[in-house]
Amino acid sequence: MKYEEAKDKFISTWGSLGSLWGINKAMAQIQALLFISTKPLSMEDIMDELKISRGNTSMNLRQLMDWGIVTKELIPGERKEFFTTEKDVQELTRIIAKERSRREIQPVIKVLNDVSSIKDDGTEKTKELIKQTKALHDLTLNADSMLNKLVTQKQNWLTKSIIKLLK
Amino acid sequence: MKYEEAKDKFISTWGSLGSLWGINKAMAQIQALLFISTKPLSMEDIMDELKISRGNTSMNLRQLMDWGIVTKELIPGERKEFFTTEKDVQELTRIIAKERSRREIQPVIKVLNDVSSIKDDGTEKTKELIKQTKALHDLTLNADSMLNKLVTQKQNWLTKSIIKLLK
DNA sequence: ATAAACTTTCAATAATTATTGAAAGTTTAA
DNA sequence: TTAAACTTTCAATAATTATTGAAAGTTTAT
Known part of the structure; x- marks a missing residue:
């Protein structure tokens, strides 16, 4: 697999995975593109690469900035605005969670x-309504806390053990 | 808040939460209704309660059964089919995860x-593509494992500590 | 074998959500 | 101040997803 092919595959897969973490396709694809880019990209760059309209790009970049995942980067001598995304996946996950x-x-x-x-x-x-909603309440708290736990952990100790298990 | 109001609020909230765990509104609402019901319900019961069509009910019940969340229950002397859902939230979560x-x-x-x-x-x-997709690969494994961990734990020790923290 | 009771299927339609593109808005350089 | 370069907004449109309802299918009792 060549670079271009791998890149496209990554972007489209990550895009369609968007639903899993609750964001739309274009948003996920913009984030993916920035994520593997070695330098900040302009709106033009993003539009061309992903073949999406100016308006779509603008709106989704805005939302990504609202989430705190993407930041504007001003490049000296350039009139355009450039964008980068958080590159540390742990931090990225923490923000999304x-x-x-x-x-x-x-x-x-x-x-x-x-x-x-x-x-x-x-x-x-x-009695049943109370009992079952209480149980869900507990579960939801539990899941929420897990989410935060997953995300604030400093080391990916878990990854290592899984990889060991899988090999 | 009276029983009917609480019930409706629960069902509609749980329904709109469906997207969070990746199922559609009707499916989530059917599950919610069965979840707080003290006895198995027929298709008719579900249609009436949720004001959805026969076809919709049939298709979503089928999907819930495919997921293993809902089971058919045959009641002696009844021609209709009746349905129940898994009542243990831990087990429910495990299945969904x-x-x-x-x-x-x-x-x-x-x-x-x-x-x-x-x-x-x-x-x-x-190099950047390799590095970043590797990082995401690790993260995804990590998240997946967490999901399973959340879900197979026997006790909700975590819940208790959170509640303590919140109070 | 027949018909009543019930369930499933699926093409048509409705509802929701995403995307476009052009007009309006903003910023910068001269 | 002006105009070029760029960004944002948003009504219109497209794409996607959910829902209906009626016809076809199945099961059961007689």
């Missing part, structure tokens, strides 16, 4: 907490 | 592995 926790998991924890706190009127169905 | 790992994470690990194995031609961009 935090963002998703804040946007998606926290609101659910709140609802589960509310629902599991309704007054127990003694009926079986109410 | 396994399924997502198989369907989504494994293929990505494969691509990352392929891409990071391209011949190093000595250019900077090739």
